[in-house]
Amino acid sequence: MAFRKAVKGTLIGGGAVATAFGLSQFFEYRKNQHKWAQLAYVEAQGELKVPFNDALPTREEQLSTLRNTEEFDVLVVGGGATGSGCALDAVTRNLKTALVERSDFSSGTSSRSTKLIHGGVRYLQKAIMKLDYEQYMMVKEALHERANLLNIAPHLSAPLPIMLPVYKWWQLPYYWAGIKMYDLVAGSQCLKSSYVLSKSKALELFPMLKKDKLVGAIVYYDGQHNDSRMNLAIALTAARHGAAIANYTEVVHLLKKPDPKTGQVKVCGAHCRDIITGQEFDVRAKCVINATGPFTDSLRKMDNQKTPNICQPSAGVHIVIPGYYSPDNMGLLDPATSDGRVIFFLPWEKMTIAGTTDTPTVVTAHPIPLEDDINFILSEVRHYLSPDVEVRRGDVLAAWSGIRPLVTDPNSKDTQSICRNHVVNISDSGLITIAGGKWTTYRSMAEETLDAAIKAHNLSAGPSRTVGLMLDGGKDWTPTLYIRLVQDYGLENEVAQHLAATYGGRAFEVAKMAQVTGKRWPIVGKRLVSEFPYIESEVQYAVKEYACTAIDVIARRTRLGFLNVQAADEALPLIVEIMGKELQWTEQKKKEELEGAKKFLHLEMGYKARSEQLSKTTEISLTAQEIARYKKRFYKFDKESKGFITTVDVQQVLEKLSIQIDENALHEILNEVDLNKNGQVELDEFLQLMSAVQRGQISDSRLAILMKTVEEGLDLRRPVSVDRSGGGV
Numbered sequence: 001m002a003f004r005k006a007v008k009g010t011l012i013g014g015g016a017v018a019t020a021f022g023l024s025q026f027f028e029y030r031k032n033q034h035k036w037a038q039l040a041y042v043e044a045q046g047e048l049k050v051p052f053n054d055a056l057p058t059r060e061e062q063l064s065t066l067r068n069t070e071e072f073d074v075l076v077v078g079g080g081a082t083g084s085g086c087a088l089d090a091v092t093r094n095l096k097t098a099l100v101e102r103s104d105f106s107s108g109t110s111s112r113s114t115k116l117i118h119g120g121v122r123y124l125q126k127a128i129m130k131l132d133y134e135q136y137m138m139v140k141e142a143l144h145e146r147a148n149l150l151n152i153a154p155h156l157s158a159p160l161p162i163m164l165p166v167y168k169w170w171q172l173p174y175y176w177a178g179i180k181m182y183d184l185v186a187g188s189q190c191l192k193s194s195y196v197l198s199k200s201k202a203l204e205l206f207p208m209l210k211k212d213k214l215v216g217a218i219v220y221y222d223g224q225h226n227d228s229r230m231n232l233a234i235a236l237t238a239a240r241h242g243a244a245i246a247n248y249t250e251v252v253h254l255l256k257k258p259d260p261k262t263g264q265v266k267v268c269g270a271h272c273r274d275i276i277t278g279q280e281f282d283v284r285a286k287c288v289i290n291a292t293g294p295f296t297d298s299l300r301k302m303d304n305q306k307t308p309n310i311c312q313p314s315a316g317v318h319i320v321i322p323g324y325y326s327p328d329n330m331g332l333l334d335p336a337t338s339d340g341r342v343i344f345f346l347p348w349e350k351m352t353i354a355g356t357t358d359t360p361t362v363v364t365a366h367p368i369p370l371e372d373d374i375n376f377i378l379s380e381v382r383h384y385l386s387p388d389v390e391v392r393r394g395d396v397l398a399a400w401s402g403i404r405p406l407v408t409d410p411n412s413k414d415t416q417s418i419c420r421n422h423v424v425n426i427s428d429s430g431l432i433t434i435a436g437g438k439w440t441t442y443r444s445m446a447e448e449t450l451d452a453a454i455k456a457h458n459l460s461a462g463p464s465r466t467v468g469l470m471l472d473g474g475k476d477w478t479p480t481l482y483i484r485l486v487q488d489y490g491l492e493n494e495v496a497q498h499l500a501a502t503y504g505g506r507a508f509e510v511a512k513m514a515q516v517t518g519k520r521w522p523i524v525g526k527r528l529v530s531e532f533p534y535i536e537s538e539v540q541y542a543v544k545e546y547a548c549t550a551i552d553v554i555a556r557r558t559r560l561g562f563l564n565v566q567a568a569d570e571a572l573p574l575i576v577e578i579m580g581k582e583l584q585w586t587e588q589k590k591k592e593e594l595e596g597a598k599k600f601l602h603l604e605m606g607y608k609a610r611s612e613q614l615s616k617t618t619e620i621s622l623t624a625q626e627i628a629r630y631k632k633r634f635y636k637f638d639k640e641s642k643g644f645i646t647t648v649d650v651q652q653v654l655e656k657l658s659i660q661i662d663e664n665a666l667h668e669i670l671n672e673v674d675l676n677k678n679g680q681v682e683l684d685e686f687l688q689l690m691s692a693v694q695r696g697q698i699s700d701s702r703l704a705i706l707m708k709t710v711e712e713g714l715d716l717r718r719p720v721s722v723d724r725s726g727g728g729v
Helices: 002-012 014-047 059-068 081-091 121-129 133-152 171-189 199-205 227-240 293-303 371-384 442-457 481-489 493-513 536-544 550-557 565-583 587-604 607-613 624-635 647-656 663-671 683-695 702-713
Strands: 072-077 097-100 157-166 195-198 216-225 244-246 249-258 265-274 280-290 311-321 331-334 343-348 351-355 398-408 422-426 432-436
Touching: 059 097, 059 244, 059 280, 072 081, 072 265, 081 097, 081 227, 081 442, 097 227, 097 249, 097 280, 121 133, 121 171, 133 157, 133 171, 133 216, 133 442, 157 171, 157 199, 157 343, 171 216, 195 199, 199 216, 216 227, 227 244, 227 550, 249 280, 249 293, 280 293, 280 442, 293 311, 293 398, 293 432, 311 371, 331 371, 343 371, 351 371, 398 432, 422 442, 432 442, 481 493, 493 536, 536 550, 536 565, 550 565, 550 587, 565 587, 565 607, 587 607, 624 683, 624 702, 647 663, 647 702, 663 702, 683 702
Parallel strands: 072 097, 072 280, 097 244, 157 331, 280 432
Antiparallel strands: 157 216, 195 216, 249 265, 265 280, 311 351, 311 398, 331 343, 343 351, 422 432
């Protein structure tokens, strides 16, 4: 009864406000925006030619074009979402376009997002509470771009229901009004209508939710995507339309020359260096666009050393935990954390992603997730989950930090205030800078940037044609495409679904390269690691997509490094071997790639944080009874009471059970616990491990599971599993 009253009050009170505010926007979209988007889609698809639809130019061919072209119309510096979007917008306006990226496409902020395509519920709340028209227009634009992005890359994106649990009766009408207004501002581009749930229905859909004092919940819809693959799709689409793009190509300095009419010095290109070969060359262009995200000020100072900084970097940390923490198709929003931030808790790639933090930081190419931020997110997650669900630090499979490039507007009188939207700035020398903004609005930001560039540099080009322009792989994708992959090639169902969702219509190219397994089923498609659907041929295909390092493969072509750093670490030797054959690496180069990728996982993907959970100084907080029990278990392997065990000791015990485990795998299992790295696990190290497991700092250690199962199964002679089962970092 109380729930019905709250809903009734919601409809009368908050609903009236939402309706009055939103109806005009609803009809405006119905009348104009939808029609315009449809027309733009037809125009974009009908007239544009795609010179490289079948095969992409190689990286060497792209570099040759950069070196040998007399002058480009546009040179974009930066290969993130915004930079790639600028290149696509420019080339589809028939401008001769180049793009250079110092690292890999999407290597920075664009691959480290919350994976949402959203308008920003919290921004709309601020817009209404503060009567802020700028915030309102930002949300309106983002919702339009959300609809467009879901349309042009259906294989990489999809609507996602997100639940907002309510624990106070008065909040139900308040939140309902705000969420309903979000729908109304979206107008005809609303993904699905939001709705209110009773307590029982909310728990049915999200059984992990904390029951105590739960009043009900509100569910609304936003978009979700695979961010680095989306970024890559934008860049590859630009390349297929004729843009010359090259990763691992840095700008050493800007080229300048005096304007023949005014005598004023103008930017006319960049002196670049191929980081892989060291070769340097000039790329000349009528217009240079700075789309370098957090590194915006670095390029601005290349133009003019006296230019003040406009970037105010903020670090956002995310963690990945096992998929059992959330339903397969329902996210969660915590609208007010203990320190006023917003936390999302979302299913992603069959795992659960939680974040983000928002703390000032310094600009770096290699941001590191801090333990305090990881624990903050875990603490907030605990507040919303049932006490039955033990949220363990050891369940963190990966963690990363991304730098959000907030900016101050150099055109504003108050240059100290943070701009909540993006900024397009033109320097005295003609350098165009696009900074700030959101992932979702990359396309409209690119359009605005090119409009400014065309006007400032008198370029001959028409209007933007990227609304409705399908991204690489999107055109031939259908929801049932994976079935054809299973039927035509003999791929596992899970692998086929993954390929279809990653490459869209180009999944068949990956399937054709897949190796025969030699098994009855699957016929083709050897996995890189058993728990994930990534297969060996994806590494070969990644090279065609301009992957140059092992990090490119584990972090951005596949998402293995973002999903489980231990699995990524295991897959690295095979990935390096395959890439070595494709790129003709020497043994020394293979060794360097392996070490570089391991360092990336250790520092940037949370492996370092894992190792710190079990160290030489880890406290042994066990009772006397627990110590006695674990010593008894240890001495079942240490028959000679040496005080340590080796792989030989473990193998001797396993032989009694007629169980064979690969020696290398056994060495890896012991090495996870061998803190001294002396090839053996000492009793103190084992007790430290079990203490960390007890406290939840480490979950599902393979050695702990192995020794426990052997102890329990010596008489039963049952098989022993040593696979990871969700253990984290």
